[in-house]
Amino acid sequence: MGWLAAGDGYEIALVGGRVTARSTTGRSAGRQLKTLPKALRDHPEVDRLRRFARWLDRHAEDCLARVDNWMVSSLPVPTGLLARVWPDEAWQSALRDLVVVGEDPEEPGLLRDVTASGELRVVNLDGETVRMAPPTVLLPHPVLLPDLEELREFAAELGVVQKVEQIHRATWRTPEHPTPGGTEVREYAGGAYTSRFGLAARAASLGYRVSGGSATCLVREAGRTTEAAVWIGEPYWDDDTETGALQWRDADGRILRLRDVGPVAWSEGMRMAAALHAGRIIEEGKDA
Known part of the structure; x- marks a missing residue:
């Protein structure tokens, strides 16, 4: 300007x-x-x-939020759309160096450039710049990337810094043998806060929605919508409180069994629960 x-x-x-x-x-x-x-x-x-x-x-915040949503939901993004938004610095900053996957899911690469015609220039794991022009590309959630550790090492060698947290995003894998009939996880329950308001404020500051007595995040995965929810207390309660159990619900609000939760919904739900638990009161002293 x-x-x-x-x-x-x-x-x-x-x-x-x-x-x-x-x-x-x-x-x-x-x-x-x-x-x-x-x-x-x-x-x-x-x-x-x-x-x-x-x-x-x-x-710029809106661009980051939209790209983050594409990544979390692993939505197919038309390459023609990427070509249209790439000249915008805010869009380019949000998209540059994200891992993209074209027609071959085994060939991920870091997005470096998009031409006006919709051709993508991507750096693959061999360090080579390749060109591709599939109709759509995926910005995969990291839990779905089989070469995640290799991608992290490769990105570190190149000094890559992603504006949208993808390859360095904290991930949790679904357990191989979840509790039969289990519907909740309590690994991050019990995080104490001085007030329900403070817990709700932390959830909102992290980008999560507070609805009723829960902090929630919505994930679209494999054609279905799943909502992860962590209990944070009744809205009218403003005394000391603590984080509760984590559950997942389907589009109709029904609680899912743990074995029916998809890998992305599981990872994002656990990420939310861990982030809320991390803001708890930490007592000092020998008995802490």
Whole structure:
């Protein structure tokens, strides 16, 4: 974005997400100023740029949320759509270096570029840049990646930093022999909080929905919708409380048996339960 005239003898621009000014006259002409001059603080152009900066922040957050949803749900994404959004810096930042899978599920790679025609340029595990143009691609949830550890090592060698947490996302594998007829997990139950409000606030800050007495996350997996839910206490209760059991429900609200929970729903539910438990009160001292 270029520099815009504002007031007498100044220009303004967004630099690093904040409004910055430079002088156009005198010995300091063209020099970027460390602080915004008092004469510009209430200028209409400055206010307009500030509002634009807030919109850009919201847009970037929305892009990250949408890509995260594609990944968590392993939704097929049309390559034509990727071509359309790639020129947008916010979309490109969210998508760059994510693991994508085309027509061959055994050939994952890191997304590096998308051409206007919809051709993807991907770095495979051999370190080679390959081109592919399938109708759709998947951004797989890490629990579904058979080469996850190899991908993590490869990404570390390249210095890859993903904006959407994928290959370094904490994962939990479904147990080989779940409790027969079992419908809940209590591994992360018992995390104490001073109030139900504090527990609900932590859930919301982590991006989870609070509904009734539970913190929930929704996962679309293999054509079905599953909701993981951790009990956090009745809404009207505001004394000390603690995290409860984790359960999974189907689209009709029926509680699922543990053996019927899919791998992504299991991993995301456990991730939520662990994150809520991690915010518990930690007592200090020899008896903690």
